[in-house]
Amino acid sequence: MSEDVTFRVFRGEPDEDDTPTGEMVDYTVEMDEGMVVLDVIHRIQAEHAPDLSCRWNCKAGKCGSCSAEVNGKPRLMCMTRMEDIMEETPENTPVVVKPMQAFPLTKDLVTDVQWAYDLNKTIPMLDGPEEMDWRFDQKEADRVQEFRACIECMLCVNTCHVMREHQLWDEFAGPRFFVRLANLEMHPMDQDETRLEMIKDDYGLGYCNITRCCTEVCPAGINITDNAIIPLKERLVTEYYDPIAIIAKKLGLR
Ligand code: SF4
Ligand code: SF4
Ligand code: FES
Numbered sequence: 001m002s003e004d005v006t007f008r009v010f011r012g013e014p015d016e017d018d019t020p021t022g023e024m025v026d027y028t029v030e031m032d033e034g035m036v037v038l039d040v041i042h043r044i045q046a047e048h049a050p051d052l053s054c055r056w057n058c059k060a061g062k063c064g065s066c067s068a069e070v071n072g073k074p075r076l077m078c079m080t081r082m083e084d085i086m087e088e089t090p091e092n093t094p095v096v097v098k099p100m101q102a103f104p105l106t107k108d109l110v111t112d113v114q115w116a117y118d119l120n121k122t123i124p125m126l127d128g129p130e131e132m133d134w135r136f137d138q139k140e141a142d143r144v145q146e147f148r149a150c151i152e153c154m155l156c157v158n159t160c161h162v163m164r165e166h167q168l169w170d171e172f173a174g175p176r177f178f179v180r181l182a183n184l185e186m187h188p189m190d191q192d193e194t195r196l197e198m199i200k201d202d203y204g205l206g207y208c209n210i211t212r213c214c215t216e217v218c219p220a221g222i223n224i225t226d227n228a229i230i231p232l233k234e235r236l237v238t239e240y241y242d243p244i245a246i247i248a249k250k251l252g253l254r
Contacts, residue, residue, distance in 0.1 A: 005031040005082065007040055008094035009052065013107045020105040025049075026094055031082055037070055037097065038077040041109070053108040061219060064153035068109050069098045074155040074217045100158040113154055115169055119177060122202070126184055127192040136188035146227060147183035149220040152176065156214035156224060162207045173203035175214035175224045182228035185235065200236050205229070 005028070012022010029043045038056055045052050057063040059078045066077040071089060077097075089095050103111035128134060156175035162168050173181065181199055184190055199205050208229055215224045222228070238245045 002030045002032045004028050005040060005086070006094040007044060008096045009041070009044065009109070010098045011049075011052065011108055012105070014105050018104060022108075024096070035082045036078055037068075037075070037080040037082065037085060037095075038066055040082065040095075041077060041097070053106070053110045055110050062151055064151035067100055067111075067153045067155050067158065069096075069101060069158075071096055074100065074158050076153060076155070076219050079219060100154065102158040102160075102164040103154070116152065116154060116157070116176065119173060120180070122198075123177065123180060123184070124192050124195050124198070126187055126190055128187075128189040129191065134189050140188040144183050144186050146222055147179050147186075149222055150176065150179050151220055153219060155217045155219065159213045159217045160208075161211065161213070162204075168204065168207060171204045172207050173199075173205075175208075175229070177203065178205065178208070178232060179222060179224055179228045182232055185232065196235060196239055199232055200240065205232055205236060208233075 007027050007029070008024045009027060010022055011025045012020055015021040027044045027048045029040060029047055031040060038054075038059060041052070041054050045054075054066065054068070054077070056066040056078060058065070061076055061079040064076075067074065068077050069075070070077065070080055070085065085095055097109065099105055099109045100111045103113055103115070106112050154176060157163055160175055162172045163174055178199075181195065181203065184192070185195060185199075210225055210229065212225045215222070215226070218224055240246075
């Protein structure tokens with residue numbers, strides 16, 4: 001059984017000052033059973049607006065391309081079922097779809113995430129021992145496994161108030177990269193000695209006030225705050241602010 005659905009979609013581009021300029025446009029299309037938000041966007045493209053830009057690739061929640069804000073919530077369009085959207089949308093009200101609001105607009109639903117690629121290049125890579133015999137406990141492997149589920153959708157960064165409200169792009173690495181940094185720092189074979197200082201000085205971990213908004217929107221289910229950010233904060237405290245740990249280090253006891 002199919003019914004009509006109206007989507008109110010942002011259409012626009014940045015002006016010469018890079019300010020997003022555009023309008024919300026209503027499109028009504030037929031909705032079939034089992035559709036996800038991305039299917040409806042594709043139907044709008046097919047029937048009404050072939051020039052509507054959106055980014056997508058896998059349609060399986062794996063590539064992290066189709067991030068957008070649906071009814072004001074950051075989500076993957078390909079993993080958001082219309083059945084759930086219709087349940088939360090009041091009757092006779094359109095479903096509102098906007099691009100991620102924290103990132104610069106490219107066009108319509110597409111945003112520019114170049115910042116993420118540039119920041120990623122500054123992070124010191126895993127520095128393991130030369131010899132090939134890398135053995136460690138399964139427990140140690142399990143600890144970082146969760147972080148490897150990140151699909152780089154940037155929904156967490158889009159949600160974080162440090163980026164969204166305060167725009168601290170040059171001073172704060174944001175939740176996605178705290179996940180990556182935790183992955184490297186907690187790797188049992190990593191010997192890098194520079195990254196922790198960078199986390200404090202360059203990546204601005206101190207700006208995070210543990211609101212947990214990033215964790216709530218992560219489609220990969222990564223417990224960003226409790227498993228990545230808080231352990232990194234604990235490491236910083238031990239390294240730079242715990243007097244007993246500092247004395248022990250000076251005496252060569254740790
Ligand atoms: S927990 Fe920290 S990183 Fe996550 S949204 Fe809140 S301030 Fe941002
Ligand atoms: S941590 Fe989660 S929300 Fe953030 S980029 Fe990775 S998958 Fe997306
Ligand atoms: S299209 Fe790949 S995550 Fe949605």
